[in-house]
Amino acid sequence: MKRESWQGNFSSWFNKALREADVMDTRYPVKGLYVWRPYGLRLRNHILEIIRELLEKSGHEEVLFPLLIPRDIFEKEAEHIRGFENEVYWVTHGGSTKLDIPLALRPTSETSIYPMLKLWIRSHADLPVKIYQVVNIFRYETKMTKPLIRLREVTTFKEAHTAHASREEADKQVQEGVRIYKQFFDRLGIPYVITRRPPWDTFAGAEYSVAFDTLAPDGRTLQIATVHNLGQNFSKVYGVTYEDLEGKHQHVYQTCYGISDRVIAAVIMVHGDDRGLCLPPVIAPIQVVVVPIPYKGQEKEVQKEAEEVSNELKGGMIRAHLDDRDLRPGDKYYRWERRGVPVRVEIGPNDIKRGQVTLVRRDTGERMEAPRQNLVAEVKKLLDGIMRNLTRRAKEFFEERIHEVGDTESATRVLKEKGGIVRIAWCGKESCGLKLEEETGADVLGLEFEGKEVAGKCPICGKKTKTCVLMAKTY
Amino acid sequence: MKRESWQGNFSSWFNKALREADVMDTRYPVKGLYVWRPYGLRLRNHILEIIRELLEKSGHEEVLFPLLIPRDIFEKEAEHIRGFENEVYWVTHGGSTKLDIPLALRPTSETSIYPMLKLWIRSHADLPVKIYQVVNIFRYETKMTKPLIRLREVTTFKEAHTAHASREEADKQVQEGVRIYKQFFDRLGIPYVITRRPPWDTFAGAEYSVAFDTLAPDGRTLQIATVHNLGQNFSKVYGVTYEDLEGKHQHVYQTCYGISDRVIAAVIMVHGDDRGLCLPPVIAPIQVVVVPIPYKGQEKEVQKEAEEVSNELKGGMIRAHLDDRDLRPGDKYYRWERRGVPVRVEIGPNDIKRGQVTLVRRDTGERMEAPRQNLVAEVKKLLDGIMRNLTRRAKEFFEERIHEVGDTESATRVLKEKGGIVRIAWCGKESCGLKLEEETGADVLGLEFEGKEVAGKCPICGKKTKTCVLMAKTY
Structure with missing residues (x-):
């Protein structure tokens, strides 16, 4: 996405x-x-x-x-x-x-x-x-x-x-x-x-x-x-x-x-992403939504299979929801995507014939087929994978936006162009800290709680210092 | 109690x-x-x-x-x-x-x-x-x-x-x-x-x-x-x-x-009773408290057994608590009685020797011995029995205090002497209802929601009526 x-x-x-x-x-x-x-x-x-x-x-x-x-x-x-x-x-x-x-x-x-x-x-x-x-x-x-x-x-x-x-x-x-x-x-x-x-x-x-x-x-x-x-x-x-x-x-x-x-x-x-919420499985109110894809003459069979799949998932302690309302599948996909449901299970006549289900990941949009046997274990593995991917993706986004800067001018420029957080040396004096805020138009978040010592110079007073401060535009 | x-x-x-x-x-x-x-x-x-x-x-x-x-x-x-x-x-x-x-x-x-x-x-x-x-x-x-x-x-x-x-x-x-x-x-x-x-x-x-x-x-x-x-x-x-x-x-x-x-x-x-709270097992924060009764030289053995019993109960989805503080058992009994814990399990050297535990019911004070085997099932049965007894006891107390009365004078007397609720005929007119309240000094609770029809006479206006009202002193 x-x-x-x-x-x-x-x-x-x-x-x-x-x-x-x-x-x-x-x-x-x-x-x-x-x-x-x-x-x-x-x-x-x-x-x-x-x-x-x-x-x-x-x-x-x-x-x-x-x-x-x-x-x-x-x-x-x-x-x-x-x-x-x-x-x-x-x-x-x-x-x-x-x-x-x-x-x-x-x-x-x-x-x-x-x-x-x-x-x-x-x-x-x-x-x-x-x-x-x-x-x-x-x-x-x-x-x-x-x-x-x-x-x-x-x-x-x-x-x-x-x-x-x-x-x-x-x-x-x-x-x-x-x-x-x-x-x-x-x-x-x-x-x-x-x-x-x-x-x-x-x-x-x-x-x-x-x-x-x-x-x-x-x-x-x-x-x-x-x-x-x-x-x-x-x-x-x-x-x-x-x-x-x-x-x-x-x-x-x-x-x-x-x-x-x-x-x-x-x-x-x-x-979240362009399609709305994208919830971590661990807290998603609905972890898996089951959507039957009925074809003429096979409605009952598809409905029965969808119910069985939904109950099986629930039995496996997965928060599953069967959406068997009388709506077009596409409308349902849209609704559950916006709500960030991590996995969608689609069940149509072909899936039944082949002894499989179709799984769609909310985080990547990827579709895959999975054997109907052992479905609970398969879905749990998928939910774990989604959790790991969300975590990794969020971490990457975050770390790309932490910038080392040497002076207030580049701090200002980086914050304006790229956003995020800048790491900058600070001597520890309050007056220099307030001046840092004034010159960059950003807020001092503070000293890193478990930060390493570095060798630098306070960009305000020029004093040598071993400490850095994080700064950002804040909510 | x-x-x-x-x-x-x-x-x-x-x-x-x-x-x-x-x-x-x-x-x-x-x-x-x-x-x-x-x-x-x-x-x-x-x-x-x-x-x-x-x-x-x-x-x-x-x-x-x-x-x-x-x-x-x-x-x-x-x-x-x-x-x-x-x-x-x-x-x-x-x-x-x-x-x-x-x-x-x-x-x-x-x-x-x-x-x-x-x-x-x-x-x-x-x-x-x-x-x-x-x-x-x-x-x-x-x-x-x-x-x-x-x-x-x-x-x-x-x-x-x-x-x-x-x-x-x-x-x-x-x-x-x-x-x-x-x-x-x-x-x-x-x-x-x-x-x-x-x-x-x-x-x-x-x-x-x-x-x-x-x-x-x-x-x-x-x-x-x-x-x-x-x-x-x-x-x-x-x-x-x-x-x-x-x-x-x-x-x-x-x-x-x-x-x-x-x-x-x-x-x-x-x-509740004279000793404080007496909680229904279904909502008791602690359903069973386990109290080790150590004797000199056998402290470790008793402690170990108490821990095992407590863990076994927890494993059986019973809200158990091990009270192994350094206090006299009697002090512990007092504390947990006040808090209304439904069942106390005592474990001493004799219990261990005989392959049993001692169970004490909060509702009746009854002590009993139970085989150490199958303890979870035994305790669950006991908790169910306590729930039934509390329900029965409360119902008896309640039903003994619903009184049929024919006129406001006996309503007043019964409420004063026995308390509880009186059932009295009422014609349905608001003026008569308010008069009932005035003459008895009690409140009209209302018409019984699923009450049966009766044949009576409104004690205020004397009109024949098929409806009764409940009255009581209220909080």
């Missing part, structure tokens, strides 16, 4: 892909709010299953906190509230009654969760605490909104929060958070860079932030996950302490890390 | 049960908002799995709509808004900016969903539409709030919405809604009465409402599900039409039906 034209006008491709695949309806009458349709919601839920599995396996427990946070509690951590004050929705009335204290719709949940952690944690034996929740959060975005990417209601906010006895353990927890997200994105075939965000782009209230970025087809980066080390900033404000082995009360060290609907946007944009 | 004392002071029993089982934390600093702890959330999620399964099987598709509804759209259906206007939370500000149009936090989602149905439905071929979502909703409760029962944020609102071509189909859909909820409560072992609510207690905007009520231990009823026939009330206001076979545009007929956190309250209160 061609994967060129969708790079030309990514925004219109994205909206059309969402609409034609019945992922979301963007016509809800409030800016920045969208409606999940059944197919999209199933896709979302399969993605959530994976992150839940990874979190549970590593000892995180799911909780659920209230949406509303009283203003006085919300505003305790000064830096945190400064970071969010322009974005918070306020509930001021219940019925016609004015509330004594306005209630914030959570923009994130540190300030609702940590006062309760104060009650839950008594001694070192209660640590570490590792919890997470999947909730809706709200941000009063004034910029242009975009489905799944820039929302006023983020409907799929998975946030994890942890508490530890020492700074070292919190640092180690950041590593675990990064590891979990790596596994998560690897399972989805989404390529990424990991950077330690510069101080001026650190989460409000955190000591440092690590972030994952992937690439939209138009060459801009999309932040898809963040991991924050909060140090004792919040625990001091909310009084979250534990009694250590000597009986002394210490403030806990905290981390938090989150992903959002943007992961779903990434799956769609990273793997 | 005794099941008497928890009837004495139900409210304090309920709060203690929630706390000791780690279901919820009631200390969140806003009235009517509570925090789901991990064990409670797992219980909730198992309950949701069942209702999702029943809805999907009957052709409902899951969707997800925004929380916020603009005031002008929210207030279109006059009767609906009259029913909710005192309870709606209003968002008036984004950051420090006053919003042009205040946004309601949904108290239920008719007014957010139906404007979109208008876009989705074109012709008769698009009908019926059967969708549902599981969301948080908000009500500014001024009465005393109570965890899971009377909330300001209902965190678990499962609402289904359907649209049909004719009144008959909508009526049939009401029957399907009732059937689904019957299956749901039967699976949970929760007894209920089903009534058609009287006109003065019908859902705001509905033609009629059917409701399920169960009984709290203190003899009050708890409404746990409702099914509404909305007729064309909403479709006319929101312009939801379809083109019929003759090409004419007709307004659709609609139904909606919902359950909430109260289902979880019902599971806890209906089956």
Whole structure:
């Protein structure tokens, strides 16, 4: 399938892909709010299953906190509230009654969760605490909104929060958070860079932030996950302490890390093509669609065979769907291609006669014949192959768009001509970093999290440096 | 287990049960908002799995709509808004900016969903539409709030919405809604009465409402599900039409039906006892806890056997948990009893020697020995038996508390002395119904949905009637 034209006008491709695949309806009458349709919601839920599995396996427990946070509690951590004050929705009335204290719709949940952690944690034996929740959060975005990417209601906010006895353990927890997200994105075939965000782009209230970025087809980066080390900033404000082995009360060290609907946007944009969605089998709501190709006089035989094939696939734990509606096969092909179903099985009289089925791959469009015997194993192998191909293809696209540059002029030119990410030396001074952004019109993503040292010169001040920074135009 | 004392002071029993089982934390600093702890959330999620399964099987598709509804759209259906206007939370500000149009936090989602149905439905071929979502909703409760029962944020609102071509189909859909909820409560072992609510207690905007009520231990009823026939009330206001076979545009007929956190309250209160929760195996987060009883010198052997038993149970698809913490067995027993784990497996040196395990039932406290061979089958049989016993016990308790009465005086006396539900003749006139409520100080639940006809006399006006009404003190 061609994967060129969708790079030309990514925004219109994205909206059309969402609409034609019945992922979301963007016509809800409030800016920045969208409606999940059944197919999209199933896709979302399969993605959530994976992150839940990874979190549970590593000892995180799911909780659920209230949406509303009283203003006085919300505003305790000064830096945190400064970071969010322009974005918070306020509930001021219940019925016609004015509330004594306005209630914030959570923009994130540190300030609702940590006062309760104060009650839950008594001694070192209660640590570490590792919890997470999947909730809706709200941000009063004034910029242009975009489905799944820039929302006023983020409907799929998975946030994890942890508490530890020492700074070292919190640092180690950041590593675990990064590891979990790596596994998560690897399972989805989404390529990424990991950077330690510069101080001026650190989460409000955190000591440092690590972030994952992937690439939209138009060459801009999309932040898809963040991991924050909060140090004792919040625990001091909310009084979250534990009694250590000597009986002394210490403030806990905290981390938090989150992903959002943007992961779903990434799956769609990273793997999609000119024909719409192209879903990784692991999360496709329908992995295989079975389409009977009836010929006059043989309708019953073909229908029966298609039913048997569909049931056999389901029995083999494959998410199969039989499309036996009274429509032309071509119309069905079109519909399921737009929805990104990885494999189509066609069954006609000839296939039956020859004891075979016809398989069509969504990713390459390739048609092939497969023996009717052993079909489940054959289809599973094909699904694995599609997953590998999607992953490889996305990785290639991504790596081709990471460019080494030596000065801001070539950074600007490369970002303009080719898009993507540039790697450029940086001395580490904030003033030089801000100047880099100013001169290129791009954002500093940060220092590579597991980057190698290099020998270079800061293009702003000319100082020798061993560190590089990644920069890009961002969403 | 005794099941008497928890009837004495139900409210304090309920709060203690929630706390000791780690279901919820009631200390969140806003009235009517509570925090789901991990064990409670797992219980909730198992309950949701069942209702999702029943809805999907009957052709409902899951969707997800925004929380916020603009005031002008929210207030279109006059009767609906009259029913909710005192309870709606209003968002008036984004950051420090006053919003042009205040946004309601949904108290239920008719007014957010139906404007979109208008876009989705074109012709008769698009009908019926059967969708549902599981969301948080908000009500500014001024009465005393109570965890899971009377909330300001209902965190678990499962609402289904359907649209049909004719009144008959909508009526049939009401029957399907009732059937689904019957299956749901039967699976949970929760007894209920089903009534058609009287006109003065019908859902705001509905033609009629059917409701399920169960009984709290203190003899009050708890409404746990409702099914509404909305007729064309909403479709006319929101312009939801379809083109019929003759090409004419007709307004659709609609139904909606919902359950909430109260289902979880019902599971806890209906089956619980003096020792706390007593969970139906079908939804217990942990169905079997394995407790090693180590003796000096045989710790390793006992531990090894306990691990093997736990793994064997897990392999048999039983939700087993090995509690091998360094605590006294008695402390563990106490903890898991409070959490309502259906079966405890104890393993000591004697058990190993005799090739057996010791099983203890949570519902009856009964201890028994079971051969180590074939343990999975044995435990499954036991879990089934516990499910049956809980269901039978709850049904007995419930049926003992439905009383036939002939006049308002005995209704009042019976409700005061015994609690529960009274069945009393009613002529059907609203004035007589309201008088029944006034004279007894109880609420009319409604006409029994599938009630038999009887010969009686309305205790208010003396008119002969064939219909009976159910009345109770309600939550």
